Amino acid sequence: MNYLERVTCVKKSSKKGYYILYWMQGAFRVEYNHSLEFAKYLAINKNLPLKVLVVVDFNYKDANYRHFKFFIDGILELVEKFNDLKISFHVKVGPFTEILPQYLNDANTLITDKAYIKWLKDVRNKIYKNNDVNIYEVDTNLVVPVQVASSKCEYGAYTIRPKINKLKEKILNDFVFFDYRDNNFVLENDLDSLIIDEKLKSVHYIKTVDFKGGESEADKLLRDFLNEKYDNFAEKRGDPAFDFESNLSFYLHFGFISPIKILKEALKIETNPENYETLFEQLVVRRELAHNFTYYTDDIHNLYTFLPEWSKNTLKTHEKDKREYIYTLNELEGCKTHDKFWNAAQYELINKGKIHNYMRMYWGKKVIEWSESLKSAYENLIFLNDKYALDGRDSNGYAGIAWCFGMHDRAFKEREIFGKIRYMSENGLKRKFDMNRYLMRVGA
Structure with missing residues (x-):
């Protein structure tokens, strides 16, 4: 084998x-x-x-x-x-x-x-x-198995990337199919309509979104992505005014599609090589860095057990800095902040089960700025993500939130509240993107 x-x-x-x-x-x-x-x-x-x-x-x-x-x-x-x-x-x-x-x-x-x-x-x-x-x-x-890629929690993308690149060609082509059939096979399904209805009534109700689960739906979304978005993926994926994301993160979370299949299908498309490089960076390097993080971290709910020392030190130094705004969890959840772009991101999370990747970073950074403590900021971000994101409770989500606090990142110029943690501003959004188009696109 x-x-x-x-x-x-x-x-x-x-x-x-x-x-x-x-x-x-x-x-x-x-x-x-x-x-x-x-x-x-x-x-x-x-x-x-x-x-x-x-x-x-x-x-x-x-x-x-x-x-x-x-x-x-x-x-x-x-x-x-x-x-x-x-x-x-x-x-x-x-x-x-x-x-x-x-x-x-x-x-x-x-x-x-x-x-x-x-x-x-x-x-x-x-x-x-x-x-x-x-x-x-x-x-x-994963494309590269987590323990094959590394035996420890990696510091950042730049440390895991060469390890993945060294193995990617070998592992990307490691799949073997076996022809097995059983003429006496049995199907037993406890999920008849009555049981589904009864059981679903017992869990906390959060309304469904437009995406439907399953392997066939994942395949359809992959085809749509490759046919309609892939040619502009490298150029536009980071712009929240447009929807050039694949929307496959939910399907990857539930294992409805393999990242290997996504890469193999992408390789069949004639396009600028930069599009495949961008896809590989996001789907393999960044996603597998996230899985490396959760696999080798025993307590992802305690910031100070995993953050790098520089991040811990700078956050502790500035934790008591004065905040212009402080919002409760209920205010955050209800999109009731002074920042219309942040409210739109939270609205997108509630109504679409996702936030555009760039806005997701902004969403996390602002909660740090508007919280009484780092602990409450971190807990609230995890709560909102796990409750509303269709791919909540996932390594990608936990690593993305931890990144807002300095995990897998580097030190920047020191400032109030954030210390040396990377800062993101409303003016930065307006300078880089057509944010009114984003508001219209998400229906906020």
Whole structure:
């Protein structure tokens, strides 16, 4: 196999078992899914049937109606896909720690997708500890597996970039497909319409947005991006007046699409090489720096456990500086600040499930400026992001917020409140961009 660097043996067992179990937990797709292919490979080589399991846990940390609806759309599509593939597919509703043991009692081997955030790693480790079975994790949601790229938390993009570039060609072409079918396959889906309606009523309601979950929707968005936006991607992606972003971050978060597929499809398009370089920088270098951050950080909710020393020192020095404006969480959430551009960014987050990337940085910086303490600023940003962003609770989101406080960045000229942390201003927005066009575009 070409991609064994993606596979980590977590636990060995002498237990025989009757089937291979793939717990699909982070890569909810059939294309470019190294975990699924590794599971098929083991099923063929051990001459055992394969079962694929999805557990829908309505107690999932910080998830709400918006997230679950998007997620379930994609899972219902997978039922049809696995029916066509003739592979047993089971969708079960309940806590991870209760459903998994039911399937592991008779399993020979467990394969699952690698997790990059501590609480998800803790869930896995609890399951691993309490079940006697062979266990493998497969890193299929990154181009370069997180532990292959680096064995430590990287300082910034400039330190991880050469490590990724050294490996990218080899790993970008490591995918192997295995032809596995089971004439006795079984489909079990607990997500019938009654259960969905009942369960969704039990989670916090946040209205849905225009995006629909699933692998097919991700493919459609990718085609639209490559056909309509890609030619101007390098030039216009950073301008909030225009929508030249791919909008694939949600689909990457839920594993509905592989970053490898995005890159391979982009390589087929004849365009200025700068567009591919920009795409690679955002999709691989910056995104995988974010996953490196959460993977090697034990407590992402405590700023002072991970910020670089210069950042910690300068923020502490200026924490008591006088603020012209201070806003409560309710005022921020309700778009009730004096800054119409910040309000528009928050409005975009609430109504579209995302903020344009440049405005997202501005959004974070201003909350630092308008908060009584760094702790409250950080907590409020995470709360708003995780509640409204369709890809909330993601490594990218946590790293992006941490960047506002100096993570993965450098020192700048010292000023009030921010110290040496990078500053962003309303005048800077108006000088660089047509901000009235941004207001019109997001409907604020």
